[in-house]
Amino acid sequence: MNHLVKICGLSTPETLDAALQAGADLVGFVRFAKSPRHVDLALGQKLSAQAKGRAQRVVLLVDADDVAIADAVEALAPDLLQLHGHETPERVAAIRARFGRPVMKVFGIAEAADLAVLDAYSDIADHFLLDAKPPPIAEALPGGNGLPFDWRLLTGLDPRLSFMLSGGLNPGNVAEAIRLTRARAVDVSSGVEIKPGVKDPVKIEAFVKAARAAFAVPVL
Numbered sequence: 659m660n661h662l663v664k665i666c667g668l669s670t671p672e673t674l675d676a677a678l679q680a681g682a683d684l685v686g687f688v689r690f691a692k693s694p695r696h697v698d699l700a701l702g703q704k705l706s707a708q709a710k711g712r713a714q715r716v717v718l719l720v721d722a723d724d725v726a727i728a729d730a731v732e733a734l735a736p737d738l739l740q741l742h743g744h745e746t747p748e749r750v751a752a753i754r755a756r757f758g759r760p761v762m763k764v765f766g767i768a769e770a771a772d773l774a775v776l777d778a779y780s781d782i783a784d785h786f787l788l789d790a791k792p793p794p795i796a797e798a799l800p801g802g803n804g805l806p807f808d809w810r811l812l813t814g815l816d817p818r819l820s821f822m823l824s825g826g827l828n829p830g831n832v833a834e835a836i837r838l839t840r841a842r843a844v845d846v847s848s849g850v851e852i853k854p855g856v857k858d859p860v861k862i863e864a865f866v867k868a869a870r871a872a873f874a875v876p877v878l
């Protein structure tokens with residue numbers, strides 16, 4: 659995974675266009691009914707068609723069953739499935755085999771011990787996304803909470819490990835996050851919004867620019 663910027667939770671043609679114009683490499687569509695960013699199948703299909711050939715299209719699912727995944731794959735024809743729930747290595751392998759799409763498994767990080775589980779997925783998931791663990795309150799979403807985790811937890815990771823960084827990133831902090839973690843790919847949702855579920859084209863452009871500038875700084 660090399661120098662990629664993903665804008666997640668896009669749900670209107672206008673903000674999707676802003677992400678594409680800004681040069682996002684990946685665009686994410688959330689399929690999780692409780693989310694303010696959830697897209698139904700008809701809207702998801704329309705947005706995905708708009709992004710086709712311009713960015714990698716990612717469908718985000720949370721502990722989805724095969725029927726829900728099949729519906730999303732048929733309607734949105736994603737390039738990548740982002741699994742944002744508690745999917746076991748066996749479940750990730752089964753989804754990958756059944757749906758024939760690369761899979762990005764998400765890991766919630768709050769402490770060093772949370773990184774230990776990555777090993778179990780290393781031969782199974784195509785990509786890792788390291789996100790903040792959701793806050794321990796009943797109404798918290800599994801992701802998209804705009805909360806960063808302590809990026810210093812990643813400094814001990816094997817430098818060959820490729821991962822996408824997310825959780826509370828925004829145009830103002832993404833450069834520091836890249837510098838500290840040496841992430842080669844970043845993902846944002848809340849940090850480019852005016853309020854939950856409402857993306858801001860100006861913030862989207864600023865985020866992509868800030869990430870690209872930070873990626874251009876040589877790693878020492």
Ligand SMILES: O=C(O)c1ccccc1NCC(=O)[C@H](O)[C@H](O)COP(=O)(O)O
Binds near residue numbers: 718789803845
């Ligand atoms: O965005 C949502 O509403 C959402 C719902 C359920 C699972 C995941 C969700 N979002 C994930 C993301 O948008 C990102 O991959 C990641 O969590 C970063 O989000 P943020 O901290 O808001 O930038």
